[in-house]
Amino acid sequence: MDREKQEHLEVxxxxxxxxxxxxxxxxxxDANLAKDLVQDTFISALQAWERFEGRSSIKTWLxxxxxxxxxDHYRKNKNRMFSLDEMAGERPIDDFFDSNGxxxxxxxxxxxxxDETALLDQTAFRDALYNCIDGLSDRFKNVMVGxxxxxxxxxxxxQELGISATNFWQILHRAKVQLRNCLDSTWFKHAE
Amino acid sequence: xxxxMLSCKRATQLMEKKMHFGLSPIEKMQLKLHKKACKYCxxxxxxxxxxxxxxxxxxxxxxxxxxxxxxxxQRMMETVRKSDSISPSS
Numbered sequence: 634m635d636r637e638k639q640e641h642l643e644v645x646x647x648x649x650x651x652x653x654x655x656x657x658x659x660x661x662x663d664a665n666l667a668k669d670l671v672q673d674t675f676i677s678a679l680q681a682w683e684r685f686e687g688r689s690s691i692k693t694w695l696x697x698x699x700x701x702x703x704x705d706h707y708r709k710n711k712n713r714m715f716s717l718d719e720m721a722g723e724r725p726i727d728d729f730f731d732s733n734g735x736x737x738x739x740x741x742x743x744x745x746x747x748d749e750t751a752l753l754d755q756t757a758f759r760d761a762l763y764n765c766i767d768g769l770s771d772r773f774k775n776v777m778v779g780x781x782x783x784x785x786x787x788x789x790x791x792q793e794l795g796i797s798a799t800n801f802w803q804i805l806h807r808a809k810v811q812l813r814n815c816l817d818s819t820w821f822k823h824a825e
Numbered sequence: 826x827x828x829x830m831l832s833c834k835r836a837t838q839l840m841e842k843k844m845h846f847g848l849s850p851i852e853k854m855q856l857k858l859h860k861k862a863c864k865y866c867x868x869x870x871x872x873x874x875x876x877x878x879x880x881x882x883x884x885x886x887x888x889x890x891x892x893x894x895x896x897x898x899q900r901m902m903e904t905v906r907k908s909d910s911i912s913p914s915s
Contacts (some may be wrong), residue, residue, distance in 0.1 A: 634909045642905060646898050655891040664891065668901070671893075675905045725836065749871055759879055763859025763887045780845075781884035787845040790895060806841040807871055813829040816876075 638679055645675060649692055653699050660703050660793070662719060664773050671707065674699040696783075700793050707795040719771040726807050745821050748754065755813045758820060765815035769788065773808035780805070831859045836866045840873060 634642075650671060658665035677698050678685075685694060729740045734740070745752065752758045766774060779790050791801045831839070836859040838869050839852055848856065893901070 634906055642902060646902055650898055651892045654893055658891045672901050672904055676908045679909050730834040734834035736833050736865050741865045744868050745872060747877055752875055753878060762879055778888055781880040782888055802842045802845055806838045813872055813877060
């Protein structure tokens with residue numbers, strides 16, 4: 634290995650390995666596999682280095698190599714992206730809606746006070762929200778992290794997760810209904 | 826049910842679709858009509874937007890970061906180095 638490559642590798646390892654590892658861990662839900670794919674990403678990046686034209690940042694470039702590896706992994710290993718384990722803790726959507734698709738009486742959304750946008754400034758509200766997210770299934774969490782952590786275009790994210798667009802917003806819908814319900818019961822205890 | 830009338834389940838699904846992909850003109854109209862008639866879904870949409878805004882603003886701070894130890898990084902670097910010296914492109 635020449636010195637130039639060696640130096641690149643050291644910089645990448647120092648600056649990006651943890652970010653890539655975090656990203657892969659959420660998407661794969663498997664720390665060892667995440668490590669392997671990050672390692673493979675660096676191997677591929679070194680091989681392709683001469684072809685890197687600097688049109689994007691190094692981080693973006695490395696992330697796209699990693700995402701390809703994640704996609705390949707899903708393509709090779711299973712057609713179904715989500716395991717039952719990853720779905721543990723999910724409430725069926727019919728917990729919230731009746732057979733006509735109307736809100737069940739106990740789950741009808743009520744206003745969260747007079748000025749709901751004021752909630753945005755409340756740290757405690759934000760904390761409650763993230764506590765609720767912690768209680769969601771891995772599948773719900775991963776989709777949300779993918780969407781909101783990297784501010785990805787939804788279409789790109791669907792491709793990386795190996796799911797269709799319809800599947801994607803339906804999963805997010807279920808995640809949000811459950812999340813909102815959790816906030817309802819932990820943060821806003823309605824005085825009934 | 827009239828084709829223009831959505832159920833609450835469908836209406837709230839469309840709100841999610843709207844956020845991430847956008848809606849067709851018919852879907853827009855259906856959703857508008859539904860919200861006019863349904864205060865629960867109107868409340869839901871507002872709250873969903875608040876949730877969305879919080880997530881947009883600071884999901885990054887709240888996500889638990891995973892870190893590789895120095896030892897793991899060294900080991901990884903070693904493996905990558907070796908693979909590069911045997912690969913045909915180097």
